[in-house]
Amino acid sequence: MSYPIPRNEAERLNALRGYKILDTHPEDRFDDLTRLAALICRTPIALVSLVDEDRQWFKSKIGLAASETPREDAFCAHAIVTQDLLVVPDATRDPRFASNSLVLGEPHIRLYAGAPLTAPDGHNLGALCVIDRRPRRLSREQLEALRILSRQVVAEVTLGKNVHDLKTALNERDELERDLLKLVEELQESKAKIQTLEGMIPMCAWCKRVRDDGGYWEQVETYVKNFTGLSTTSSICPECLQKNFGQLGKSESDPTAPSSQGQS
Numbered sequence: 001m002s003y004p005i006p007r008n009e010a011e012r013l014n015a016l017r018g019y020k021i022l023d024t025h026p027e028d029r030f031d032d033l034t035r036l037a038a039l040i041c042r043t044p045i046a047l048v049s050l051v052d053e054d055r056q057w058f059k060s061k062i063g064l065a066a067s068e069t070p071r072e073d074a075f076c077a078h079a080i081v082t083q084d085l086l087v088v089p090d091a092t093r094d095p096r097f098a099s100n101s102l103v104l105g106e107p108h109i110r111l112y113a114g115a116p117l118t119a120p121d122g123h124n125l126g127a128l129c130v131i132d133r134r135p136r137r138l139s140r141e142q143l144e145a146l147r148i149l150s151r152q153v154v155a156e157v158t159l160g161k162n163v164h165d166l167k168t169a170l171n172e173r174d175e176l177e178r179d180l181l182k183l184v185e186e187l188q189e190s191k192a193k194i195q196t197l198e199g200m201i202p203m204c205a206w207c208k209r210v211r212d213d214g215g216y217w218e219q220v221e222t223y224v225k226n227f228t229g230l231s232t233t234s235s236i237c238p239e240c241l242q243k244n245f246g247q248l249g250k251s252e253s254d255p256t257a258p259s260s261q262g263q264s
Helices: 009-016 027-041 141-197 220-228 238-253
Strands: 047-051 055-062 067-069 086-088 113-120 126-133
Touching: 009 067, 027 047, 027 055, 027 126, 027 141, 047 113, 055 113, 113 141
Parallel strands: none
Antiparallel strands: 047 055, 047 126, 055 067, 086 113, 113 126
């Protein structure tokens, strides 16, 4: 059995999947609407059916055990290409459905009435439908109630998406705040390192001149005088004396050392 394909099928499927509702758990807010539809229309079966690419999946179901059926068997696959209700008083007399497995076998559909679930962007996501096992017609009031309830189903679907999007946005905000806090900590750590470096004096590894805040390189004596006001005197440490003047340096630095004068 074939079924009609909406002209905007790709966009419709993207819209349906964007609601993040397929294969979710049952919810009372949908079951209440489905139960109300069955009570008003006095039918043993009522469904909130969402038509996916190759199946119809039931977000809510009353009087039916299956959770989904192939799209080729779905009456709701025909309902989503209509602008108003799809009403089939006796499926055995309708050439579109007379050989349908859901008509020939369980649940032995005779009456079908489905109101498209039209999203705010105009895409039909599925249908709110009522089903009876005997042929009959619904009253005008029952059909109008089905329309009203279908709009309420869409409102609940949209609300669920908005809640999901809000939770996602809040999670992203929390993650961003954590990233910002980490960045602040890293900046504070970097600032502390910079402040530590500011307390150091850049010195040339070769000539030992130092760089002042203006970027000029000068002798250590000049730098110390400019920043402390103290003058320096020239001297030589014992190590440098020994290194540069050998035994003479040792004698000068150690008065107890034997003198080389007078030796033959």
